[in-house]
Amino acid sequence: MASLTGSxxxxxxxxxxxxxATNGASSLNSVSFFGQKRSFSSSARxxxxxxxxxxTVDKVCEIVRKQLAIAGDTPVTGESKFxxxxxxxxxxVEIVMGLEESFxxxxxxxxxxxxxxxxxxxxxxxKLIACx
Amino acid sequence: xxxxxxxxxxxxxxxxxxxxxxxxxxxxxxxxxxxAATVDTKVETQKKPFSPPRxxxxxxxHSMPPQKIEMFKSLESxxxxxxxxxxxxxxxxxxxxxxxxxxxxxxxxxxxxxxxLRAKEIPDDYYVCLVGDMITEEALPTYQTMLNTLxxxxxxxxxxxxxxxxWTRAWTAEENRHGDLLNKYLYLSGRVDMKMIEKTIQxxxxxxxxxxxxxxxxxxxxxxxxxxxxxxxxxxxTARHAKEYGDLKLAQLCGMIAADxxxxxxxxxxxxxxxxxxxxxxxILALEDMMRKKISMPAHLMYDGVDDNLFxxxxxxxxxxxxxxxxxYADILDFLVARWKVGDLTGLSGEGxxxxxxxCTLAARIRRLEERAQSRASKERRNxxxxxxxxxxxxxx
Numbered sequence: 001m002a003s004l005t006g007s008x009x010x011x012x013x014x015x016x017x018x019x020x021a022t023n024g025a026s027s028l029n030s031v032s033f034f035g036q037k038r039s040f041s042s043s044a045r046x047x048x049x050x051x052x053x054x055x056t057v058d059k060v061c062e063i064v065r066k067q068l069a070i071a072g073d074t075p076v077t078g079e080s081k082f083x084x085x086x087x088x089x090x091x092x093v094e095i096v097m098g099l100e101e102s103f104x105x106x107x108x109x110x111x112x113x114x115x116x117x118x119x120x121x122x123x124x125x126x127k128l129i130a131c132x
Numbered sequence: 133x134x135x136x137x138x139x140x141x142x143x144x145x146x147x148x149x150x151x152x153x154x155x156x157x158x159x160x161x162x163x164x165x166x167x168a169a170t171v172d173t174k175v176e177t178q179k180k181p182f183s184p185p186r187x188x189x190x191x192x193x194h195s196m197p198p199q200k201i202e203m204f205k206s207l208e209s210x211x212x213x214x215x216x217x218x219x220x221x222x223x224x225x226x227x228x229x230x231x232x233x234x235x236x237x238x239x240x241x242x243x244x245x246x247x248x249l250r251a252k253e254i255p256d257d258y259y260v261c262l263v264g265d266m267i268t269e270e271a272l273p274t275y276q277t278m279l280n281t282l283x284x285x286x287x288x289x290x291x292x293x294x295x296x297x298x299w300t301r302a303w304t305a306e307e308n309r310h311g312d313l314l315n316k317y318l319y320l321s322g323r324v325d326m327k328m329i330e331k332t333i334q335x336x337x338x339x340x341x342x343x344x345x346x347x348x349x350x351x352x353x354x355x356x357x358x359x360x361x362x363x364x365x366x367x368x369x370t371a372r373h374a375k376e377y378g379d380l381k382l383a384q385l386c387g388m389i390a391a392d393x394x395x396x397x398x399x400x401x402x403x404x405x406x407x408x409x410x411x412x413x414x415x416i417l418a419l420e421d422m423m424r425k426k427i428s429m430p431a432h433l434m435y436d437g438v439d440d441n442l443f444x445x446x447x448x449x450x451x452x453x454x455x456x457x458x459x460x461y462a463d464i465l466d467f468l469v470a471r472w473k474v475g476d477l478t479g480l481s482g483e484g485x486x487x488x489x490x491x492c493t494l495a496a497r498i499r500r501l502e503e504r505a506q507s508r509a510s511k512e513r514r515n516x517x518x519x520x521x522x523x524x525x526x527x528x529x
């Protein structure tokens with residue numbers, strides 16, 4: 001089950017991000033989900049269609065804010081991109097490490113690669129927790 | 133992508149940015165390439181066959197403000213007194229022949245036989261490391277070039293009499309013996325495919341390298357300080373291993389090379405120490421810059437016409453054997469921070485203080501990253517064939 005979800009994450013994420021890049025609108029998420037739905041089994045479909053919980057997003061924002069020492073008046077939201085917040089490759093790994101510790105999950109390298117925004121991280125975390 | 137590299141510390145620490153084979157950066161995200169092919173109608177263009185890697189980053193030039201060039205001119209007499217004495221007079225230098233069979237002697241053939249007998253006792257993975265080191269040394273033209281890209285200290289004519297130019301030529305001459313010695317030894321050993329090695333060297337010199345020193349001697353001397361220590365550690369380790377394998381002659385020659393590198397490290401760290409004294413703010417910013425960009429290894433563009441990830445594979449073997457590791461990278465940084473008393477710097481600007489903080493805490497972060505990667509590394513063994521050893525396989529991890 002975990003491996004199926006894992007592969008689902010790594011397959012869906014690049015498609016999501018590619019579409020995001022060309023259109024810049026995150027609402028296309030749902031379009032890409034449905035577009036890909038045909039190729040997945042029903043159990044994978046269930047885990048993909050959940051968006052991140054606000055609680056998770058908030059916790060991720062907090063961790064990111066701490067890691068990158070972001071000033072209180074600078075906004076950090078689900079849409080925030082790690083690179084735009086000033087994270088270098090070392091920061092990104094440390095953020096993932098912080099998320100692992102905080103949520104008691106284990107992130108594999110290929111999933112970690114696909115994380116570009118706070119929302120990406122939160123969605124991945126929720127999926128991993130659901131699979132535990 | 134840099135993040136993925138970061139989870140594999142030997143890559144994180146080996147590359148400033150991953151080399152690309154074509155403009156689309158094929159190597160950077162293979163997963164995305166295949167997804168694009170299946171979902172989109174556009175297909176990734178095939179990379180050209182047998183093309184060596186190229187630097188991917190934008191190549192920045194002349195980042196040092198021109199007024200600082202004057203400072204280096206005014207340091208010429210200081211360099212003459214403090215740096216040139218660290219060169220060894222040619223008459224006092226060892227030459228490769230000192231460690232090789234004497235051609236005019238009757239014992240020549242027997243001495244070669246001895247080398248080959250001892251060499252048989254040494255495993256392939258050691259040779260992969262030694263060959264990688266030798267190829268690095270043989271790309272010397274690239275390093276002399278790199279030193280001569282630096283503003284304020286370059287050899288303007290090829291025979292300039294400034295202290296800096298004298299240093300650069302003499303340094304090059306000393307280093308030249310390293311490649312020569314390793315080349316002849318490896319040739320005689322009978323353990324390695326010289327043609328593939330020679331091909332790799334030709335590709336590498338053709339590729340060159342951009343360590344991102346931007347014609348800036350602050351960045352340049354920080355880079356060389358780091359590199360000389362790295363190479364001192366690396367050759368020191370190959371010397372130690374050779375001794376363990378019972379080849380005392382090989383151990384001795386690696387040791388002599390390591391001793392040279394140590395002396396060169398002393399010179400470059402001394403120059404940088406002087407820069408910290410004269411311009412602490414500028415120098416700490418330079419150190420931060422080089423560490424953020426990461427110290428890329430000189431041979432990171434190596435290619436043998438066969439393996440597209442040759443440097444990555446070589447690095448993994450060096451990591452596994454303990455010849456040069458991610459831990460060494462962190463240790464070198466610690467050493468330099470202590471050597472230059474970075475923690476004690478005062479009177480820094482706001483940016484300078486931030487840079488000081490970054491540099492002083494970086495080694496610990498790298499170690500933590502490395503520890504985590506080690507504990508989570510899959511225990512699954514992975515082998516790879518190397519053309520340098522006739523296609524025989526060695527263990528990568």
